[in-house]
Amino acid sequence: MDAIIHPQGSGRGVATQAALGTRFLVFPQAPFIPGYEKPEVVWIGASAGPILAGPSDHRMYVVEPVEPKRPYALPFLPPYRGLLRPPVEPGPDGHFDHITPGSPGFLSAHSYACARRVLDVCEGYIGRSINWFFEPHLQRLEIVPHIVGWDNAQSGFGFLELGESAPNRQTSCFGLNFDSIAHEMGHLVLLSELGILEGDGRGCDFFAYHEAIADFISLLGLLQFDTALDRILRRTGGNLLIHNELDRFAELSDERQIRSFNNSLRMGDVSDEAHDRSKPFAAGLFDSLIEVYQTLLFERGLSDLDPRRFSNLRQQLEPALLYEGLKRSSASYELKHFAYKAALQEARDIIGEGLTHSWHLLEPDTVTFESAALTFVEASYSGRGQSFIQQIEDCMRWRRIID
Numbered sequence: 001m002d003a004i005i006h007p008q009g010s011g012r013g014v015a016t017q018a019a020l021g022t023r024f025l026v027f028p029q030a031p032f033i034p035g036y037e038k039p040e041v042v043w044i045g046a047s048a049g050p051i052l053a054g055p056s057d058h059r060m061y062v063v064e065p066v067e068p069k070r071p072y073a074l075p076f077l078p079p080y081r082g083l084l085r086p087p088v089e090p091g092p093d094g095h096f097d098h099i100t101p102g103s104p105g106f107l108s109a110h111s112y113a114c115a116r117r118v119l120d121v122c123e124g125y126i127g128r129s130i131n132w133f134f135e136p137h138l139q140r141l142e143i144v145p146h147i148v149g150w151d152n153a154q155s156g157f158g159f160l161e162l163g164e165s166a167p168n169r170q171t172s173c174f175g176l177n178f179d180s181i182a183h184e185m186g187h188l189v190l191l192s193e194l195g196i197l198e199g200d201g202r203g204c205d206f207f208a209y210h211e212a213i214a215d216f217i218s219l220l221g222l223l224q225f226d227t228a229l230d231r232i233l234r235r236t237g238g239n240l241l242i243h244n245e246l247d248r249f250a251e252l253s254d255e256r257q258i259r260s261f262n263n264s265l266r267m268g269d270v271s272d273e274a275h276d277r278s279k280p281f282a283a284g285l286f287d288s289l290i291e292v293y294q295t296l297l298f299e300r301g302l303s304d305l306d307p308r309r310f311s312n313l314r315q316q317l318e319p320a321l322l323y324e325g326l327k328r329s330s331a332s333y334e335l336k337h338f339a340y341k342a343a344l345q346e347a348r349d350i351i352g353e354g355l356t357h358s359w360h361l362l363e364p365d366t367v368t369f370e371s372a373a374l375t376f377v378e379a380s381y382s383g384r385g386q387s388f389i390q391q392i393e394d395c396m397r398w399r400r401i402i403d
C-alpha cells in the first residue's frame, strides 16, 4: 500500500530529488556550544552539479591523506599526491545525511557542506558564479578536513585545511566548526573577487579588510541557519538594537560571530595589526545590519522603536530604563517570531548584497577602510539598501571610518 501511495523508489522520485539538491548534516556552531548540539539538515543546491564520492563536485573536493600531512606552504601546493583514504560515499538516495556525527567520514562530509554552503551564499549575493583566483592553474579547491596535531586552519592557493584546537578530542576539530570554515571561505571568496596583491600591502588595508570580510561572511553564513536565527531572536525577544547598544547581546551570545562584532571600537582605538584593525569595520557592517533590521520591524508595525530616532532617545534615557521599557514591549514576542525572522533575513541579504557588490569597485593594492566603506554605501544605494542609506552611512561615520 505504501509503495503505491509513495513511490519513492521509482526512477522519477530519484530524479526529482536530485533536482532539489543533496542533503548533508551541518552544525551551525561548534557542537560544544549550548543549543547547537544537534546538526541541521542542509540542502546543497543543484547548481553544484552532481555531488560524488569524496564528497566532490566541479568546484571543490575533499581528500583524507593516509600519512600525517604537513600544512601546505610554498613550494608545496595542491593537489595532494600521497595515499588517500577511500572517499566518503553518498547513500543509495544520493544524499550524505546518513553520515552522522562521530562516524568515519563525518568530518569530510561536514567540511565539504560548510565550504560549499558559504560559496553558494556568496554567489547568491553576487548573482553569478565566482571563479577561483587560482584558476586556471588549479580547477578546484582541495579541502583537507583534519590535520592531526596542527592548531590552525588556513586557506590559500587551491586549498582549505583544517587542524584541531586540542589533540584527540573530536569536538575540537576545526572541521566541525562552521565559523572557522566560513571564515577561511571568506578569504577565498574575497581573493577571487577583489583580486590578489601585486605589492606588499603596505599603505593600504588589504590584510585588515580581509579579516573583517572573512569574519562578516562567517556571520552571513551563520544567519542562514534556522537554529541560529531562532535562538538569537528568541533569546533577545527580537530586540537586537537594544542588546547591541547595551553590550548585553554580546554577553548573552553563544555565537562567536556575534560576540566579536559587539564592540564600541572606532578606527582610532585599534592598532595596525590586521585582526585588531579589522574590528571597527566589521562592527560597522554589523551595526548596519541591525539598523536595517530594526527599521524593517518599525516600518512593518512590529516594533515601536524607530532606530532613526534612537540616537536621540538614547541620550535622553538611562540605559537601564530604556532596556526595561523595551523588555516590556517584547513580552508578546512569540506571536511575532516568524515576522521578526523574515525581517532579519531580509536585513542580512540587503547588507550581504551591498557588501559583495562593492568589491568590483575596489582594487587590492589601494583598498582602505574609507574606500571600502564608501563603496559599500555606493553599492547599497544602487540596490535594496537605498532607503537605509543614511543609517548605513551613520554607522560607518560613528566608527570614524568615513568623515
Ligand SMILES: [Zn+2]
Binding pocket: 183, 187, 210, 211, 214
Ligand atoms: Zn583570517
